[in-house]
Every structure is written in C-alpha cells, then in structure tokens.
Amino acid sequence: MLYEGKVENRSKVPEEQRKRVLIVDDETAIRETFAMLCSHYGHDADTAADGVEGLAMYKKGGYDLILTDNNMPVMGGWEMMEEIKQNGNGVPVVLLSGRPIDPGEAKAQGFIHYEPKPVMMSRVHELIEQYAKKD
Numbered sequence: 001m002l003y004e005g006k007v008e009n010r011s012k013v014p015e016e017q018r019k020r021v022l023i024v025d026d027e028t029a030i031r032e033t034f035a036m037l038c039s040h041y042g043h044d045a046d047t048a049a050d051g052v053e054g055l056a057m058y059k060k061g062g063y064d065l066i067l068t069d070n071n072m073p074v075m076g077g078w079e080m081m082e083e084i085k086q087n088g089n090g091v092p093v094v095l096l097s098g099r100p101i102d103p104g105e106a107k108a109q110g111f112i113h114y115e116p117k118p119v120m121m122s123r124v125h126e127l128i129e130q131y132a133k134k135d
Contacts, residue, residue: 019132021044022076024054024068025096034067037124041052055083063091065125065132069117070097078109085110092131 040046048054068077106114
C-alpha cells in the first residue's frame, strides 16, 4: 500500500544510521514511491505536495536531506530554495526536474545536486547516501 504523509521506517537499520528525508513533489505517485524507497532502505520520509507545504515542514526541522521537484503549483523547488537559503541551517537539497536545468545554475541557487527526471529507483538510495547530512 502507498501512504500519504509520513512513512514509518520498517527496516533494521540502526537508529544512528537512519536519515530523515523530506520529499517535495506535486505528483502523488512520485512522492509515495520515493517515500516507500526511503523506508525500504532504512530511512524515514515525510512528503509534501508543493513548496509551501515543504517549506512549512522544513521549518519544523530535523531533516538530513530534501529531495524536491522544481515545477510545482503554488511554489516550485527553485522558490522554496530561496526561502531555505534565508534560513541557512545547512540541510542539503537535491533538485529533481523533468525539464533541463543547467547544473551550474542549480548549484549557484544553493542546491547540492541536480538530478534529471525520471529518476531510477536505485538512484534514490544513492542520492540519500551521497548527499544526506553526515553525523
């Protein structure tokens, strides 16, 4: 079953190795699939349907990584990143987009990485391992 919102961790990964990931995407299937993958790999995931919702969740704190779509209604990933930069707490943010984006521009905006869509399921785990905050 696919879940909306918080997906509980069902893996045997030790608590100190778990990462908390925020997934922001307006496509329900992508949010739910990425959240299930995070759980499968032993991490906790929260989801948001747009940048406004994602920003509100981000401000509550506790995330090791944010995976965000760029093109969403209400507030896109680019605009959400503007707000995150003002907060400056150092949570790495990976930009996902089905539209071509210059990786250099994404880095200049503050994203740690730009990943073009579609994203392979195995790549979600790689992104978490590579870019999530290290303890």
